[in-house]
Amino acid sequence: MQASTFSQTRKKNTVSKRAGAKQLKTGEFYFRIVFKPLLFILLLAPALWLAWGAYQDSLGANPVEAVIRGMGDWGLRILLLTLLISPLKRLLDWPRLLRLRRMLGLFAYFYVALHLLAYVWLDQYFDWNEIWLDVVERPFITVGVLAFVLLTPLALTSTKGMMRRLGKRWKRLHRLVYPISILAVLHFWWMVKLDISEPLVYSILLALLLGERLYRNVVRQG
Numbered sequence: 001m002q003a004s005t006f007s008q009t010r011k012k013n014t015v016s017k018r019a020g021a022k023q024l025k026t027g028e029f030y031f032r033i034v035f036k037p038l039l040f041i042l043l044l045a046p047a048l049w050l051a052w053g054a055y056q057d058s059l060g061a062n063p064v065e066a067v068i069r070g071m072g073d074w075g076l077r078i079l080l081l082t083l084l085i086s087p088l089k090r091l092l093d094w095p096r097l098l099r100l101r102r103m104l105g106l107f108a109y110f111y112v113a114l115h116l117l118a119y120v121w122l123d124q125y126f127d128w129n130e131i132w133l134d135v136v137e138r139p140f141i142t143v144g145v146l147a148f149v150l151l152t153p154l155a156l157t158s159t160k161g162m163m164r165r166l167g168k169r170w171k172r173l174h175r176l177v178y179p180i181s182i183l184a185v186l187h188f189w190w191m192v193k194l195d196i197s198e199p200l201v202y203s204i205l206l207a208l209l210l211g212e213r214l215y216r217n218v219v220r221q222g
């Protein structure tokens with residue numbers, strides 16, 4: 001009698017394990033086949049939209065400015081989105097979200113690199129003397145260049161191989177994303193002349209994202 005109850009319980013456990021594994025497989029399937037590709041397309045869309053606008057000549061009176069600003073805006077937005085991932089993962093209790101960070105980080109770099117390229121090419125026509133003068137004389141450009149330079153090693157070390165090779169140092173290196181985000185917002189503040197509403201919104205969002213991390217560290221240590 002006892003033996004049959006035992007075998008029934010084992011059977012039940014096996015069935016629930018199988019159901020759990022199936023559920024996991026379905027979750028993984030949707031994440032990899034639906035969610036990630038969809039996010040990829042969404043992140044690429046602004047660049048395609050701007051390229052289409054430039055091709056159609058529908059970017060307004062100053063298309064060069066529209067391209068530079070558009071790429072800069074998306075670089076900053078995606079950078080902040082990258083910082084949102086880990087608090088969102090905790091809030092939703094969805095660990096898979098962490099696997100989006102690399103894609104988001106690389107997209108942020110992609111937009112910032114295009115932003116820089118548009119400035120160097122379309123705005124300055126590769127006039128390196130003028131560009132150098134801008135870097136040393138206009139603080140908002142200095143700060144932008146610094147943010148870009150610091151972002152480069154993060155993009156270059158974003159592969160799994162580099163993560164393994166650098167070990168603990170990888171985590172330390174990637175903490176640079178915090179000062180980089182501050183520099184990027186500062187770059188925006190220094191650029192605007194009258195309407196401060198946009199940099200203000202980005203500053204509030206960044207303060208919330210950094211504040212949450214600071215609070216958690218203090219609570220954990222306290």
Ligand code: HEM
Nearest residue numbers: 065068069072073075076112116119144145147148184188
């Ligand atoms: C992490 C790096 C960077 C980020 C996130 C970033 C982001 C931004 C943002 C959000 C704007 C304002 C866009 C708007 O007005 O809506 C902007 C403007 C601008 N950025 Fe950057 N930027 C970065 C690096 C750079 C670099 C390296 C350069 C050039 C050396 C640069 C050159 C400019 C210029 C020239 C503008 C002003 C465009 C204009 O007034 O028409 N940025 N950037």
